[in-house]
Amino acid sequence: MSEKFYLTTPIYYVNSAPHLGTTYCTLAADTIRRYQAMLGKETLLVTGSDEHSQNVERAARKKGQSPYDFSTELSNEFKREWDLFEIPYRFIRTSDPRHHATVQWLFERCRANGYITAGTYTGQYCVNCELYVNDAEAGDPCPDCGRATETVTEENYFFKLSAFEDRLLKLYEEQPEFVTPDYRRNEIVSFVKGGLRDLSITRSNLQWGIPVPVAGHHVFYVWFDALISYLTAVRDEHYWPADVHLIGKDILRFHAIYWPAFLMAADLPLPGKIVAHGWILKDQVKMSKSRGNVVRPEPLRQVIGADPVRYFLLRDIPFGQDGNFSYDSLITRINADLANGIGNLASRTLTMIRQYRGGNIPASQGAAEISAAATDAVAAYRVSFEKYEFNRALESLWTLIGAVDKAIVAYQPWTLAKKDHPEPQAKLDEILYSAAEVIRLATALLHPVMPDATAKIWAQLGMTTPIAETRIDQLAWGQLPAGQAIGEIAPVFPRLEAAKVIDRIQEIDDMEVDRINVLLGKTEAPAEEVKQPWAPPPGVAPLAPEITIDDFVKVDLRVAKVLTA
RNA sequence: GCCGGUGUAGCUCAGUGGUUAGAGCGACGGUCUCAUAAUCCGUAGGUCGUAGGUUCAAAUCCUACCGCCGGCACCA
CATH class of the missing domain: 1.10.730.10 (Isoleucyl-tRNA Synthetase; Domain 1)
Known part of the structure; x- marks a missing residue:
């Protein structure tokens, strides 16, 4: 009977297609999985799609589709990309009924153990965007549309995260590699030492989500949904617990704090380690849709080939750091x-x-x-x-x-x-x-x-x-x-x-x-x-025509500091 | 602002007290001919962020300052 090795990538959010960042993570995961297989282990790589959110629901509606159909198309896009890269995986969707059942089951277990309480959530909400704005003060503008947010108060269910401070600190101490690299671990430790607040894990005014098994309309909110997919994927199989969760540094806290706490609350075994990688920058700047500098994997794969791209990403970038x-x-x-x-x-x-x-x-x-x-x-x-x-x-x-x-x-x-x-x-x-x-x-x-x-x-x-x-x-x-x-x-x-x-x-x-x-x-x-050439803002003189290098060498440039004016 | 990290050759970095500070890539010159105009050899290039301090001795320890990066509760 050979040893098993189970690792995961994050389940990717279906608000966009695969880009170099998600590809990087998945390629790294595939590499780790193959390495472990060559150590003789029985390996499994799980990836998937995270589909429940207000944003997805709105994008789908705008396109004239159901959120489910919209998500299906996008999750197919991820599968397609990993297939083209010849990465073997098991795929889990958060819209999968099996996942709904697992989330509800975990909720019940946590509740039976006394870690779920009903409470009142108060936060800022943008009515226009139908978006919860988290660290905002009353009246702050919505980051999306700029309109003032409203303070909303609703009855929610809370997870007693505060009850796990000591156990989490003990985990990090006894299992120092639980969070890798070590500098990330230090961040997590100091965060937990600063005290943990209970977590609101449900919402009552969202539609596209997993129903909470209680009276009235509630759906699970973000993390008490997405994280649990790692469990859904291998429910009742010998693979659990995961040996490695490979993630980006932006979602470390949820994996290193919430996730083990959820599992502790439900008396389930904990994963082996959380490994966080950095971001890939394009020409030194962060990739983003608004900058229009997103690198897509498919052109690289088609022109250069999967293997050289894989080699480059793993060789040129110290794993963990931004590259x-x-x-x-x-x-x-x-x-x-x-x-x-x-x-x-x-x-x-x-x-x-x-x-x-x-x-x-x-x-x-x-x-x-x-x-x-x-x-x-x-x-x-x-x-x-x-x-x-x-x-x-x-x-x-x-x-x-x-x-x-x-x-x-x-x-x-x-x-x-x-x-x-x-x-x-x-x-x-x-x-x-x-x-x-x-x-x-x-x-x-x-x-x-x-x-x-x-x-x-x-x-x-x-x-x-x-x-x-x-x-x-x-x-x-x-x-x-x-x-x-x-x-x-x-x-x-x-x-x-x-x-x-x-x-x-x-x-x-x-x-x-x-x-x-x-x-x-x-x-x-x-x-x-x-892609447009730079243009001077209003009130700034237009640029003079460029000069040639021959003229440039004739120019006498000097720097001076204006002392009085 | 607070906490942590970091600043070494054009680029990416190694080097945590001890000989003239290193590697890879890039540039330039040369060489072999087995090879994918590849390989190999050589050259150029660094006041090791700045200013102090500790020490017989500092890139390496301490202090201050400057720059950059990360974390500081719900960013999938």
């Missing part, structure tokens, strides 16, 4: 590490094996320095990977790849091949075997990150066992069988030409935007204004 996305860094990274790095190493090694050894892996122990470096790299990779430090894991592997490239130049196999004596021939076997064996080890370790490309290299090496069934905890130097016939050689990571690639991405992105706008019921294309 920057730019076409320039993407293309540079792919060319340097994939095309010139591992791709070229595989290519040159296999070609030499074909040319000098008739396409059969030579028999050799390999070079001592390389086998030692490889053993270290494998260990370092695993340590970093299991701490979710993907960038460091990958970096340690590329140090090894660099060492092999260096060794090839030092050995000069093309010179050795011309010498028909046992000694140089043995040296030739040694370097060729070493290089091929490093490729095998690196490819196996990289398989969770780049499932498709690594399978191709695996086949080129002549491996006959499925790469996904390789046990990465059993990798050791020297397992590449001597005499094995290599497969057909073909480049796996072609070099990218920046200008062409970017043009093609833009082209596809334009089509994507149109398609998504139809889906969301938006008629006019938004955010076009950001």
Whole structure:
């Protein structure tokens, strides 16, 4: 009976289509899941869609659809994207009757244990937008429409979050990795130490939601709905509790505080850890619909391919921190590490094996320095990977790849091949075997990150066992069988030409935007204004015509501080 | 405002008291030829945010200031 490993992404809100942020999280989750599978575990990745909200209801109505039909189309959009990225998942919708039943069941359990109370909720509400505005004072403007909000008071049900302060602090202390990375844990600890207030978990004037099993009309509000989907997805299965909830830093508090408290209140086992990642910035600024700088995954996948995109995101961004996305860094990274790095190493090694050894892996122990470096790299990779430090894991592997490239130049196999004596021939076997064996080890370790490309290299090496069934905890130097016939050689990571690639991405992105706008019921294309050249605001003199560089060097620019005026 | 973090080469970062401060990428020059105009070698580039202090010795510890980032209750 193998160990199970259950992890989740957030269930994504159906107010928009997948973007690079949701894709990042899902790709990372897929990578973690594949890694755990290669440790021999029975794995499950759950993702899904969060559908109940006033906003969704309004968007659907505007488009002339029921909230359910609207949500169905959008959740299909997420499924479609993960399918295209070839990510295996189990999908849960909050509109699913099974989920309704689970939420109600959990509510009853919490209530039976005395953690649900009836109370009065008072807050600010925008009648126009039908929106609860949370940290607003009486009369504050609505963030959406700017009209004054009204103070509303209604009878609600509350969750006694305040009863869990001590137990939560004990959890964070006894299980320090419950919240990862550690700086996020510190934030959570200090927040809880500051005292917890009870949580209003129902609303009486919303329609599109899960009915609360009490007299009168109430539906569950936000978190006592969304979080519970993780449980719904595996209800009555051996997968619970989740080993990892992978989330963005913006929803950490709900996962690290509310969620364990709900589960404690219901006497259910707690998840293993909450892992929070950062945001992806586009050219150093936060992506947002209003800025019109949202990066969509589909053009990247179509033009560059899923595997290089996955590699870039995990290699270039320290997991947990915010990271920057730019076409320039993407293309540079792919060319340097994939095309010139591992791709070229595989290519040159296999070609030499074909040319000098008739396409059969030579028999050799390999070079001592390389086998030692490889053993270290494998260990370092695993340590970093299991701490979710993907960038460091990958970096340690590329140090090894660099060492092999260096060794090839030092050995000069093309010179050795011309010498028909046992000694140089043995040296030739040694370097060729070493290089091929490093490729095998690196490819196996990289398989969770780049499932498709690594399978191709695996086949080129002549491996006959499925790469996904390789046990990465059993990798050791020297397992590449001597005499094995290599497969057909073909480049796996072609070099990218920046200008062409970017043009093609833009082209596809334009089509994507149109398609998504139809889906969301938006008629006019938004955010076009950001592409307009900058214009001076009223009262500011228009810009003078630009000058050439030749004129510019003639300009004498000086800075002065005005002391009196 | 309060709390926490951070500021090191053009870019991304490593380096928590001890030799002339490092890596990758990018730039430039050279080289091999097995390879995807790849590899490899070399060069350029840093008053380690600023000002003090502790110490025989500080990027590394302390203080102040400046900049940036995060958290400070319901942001899916």
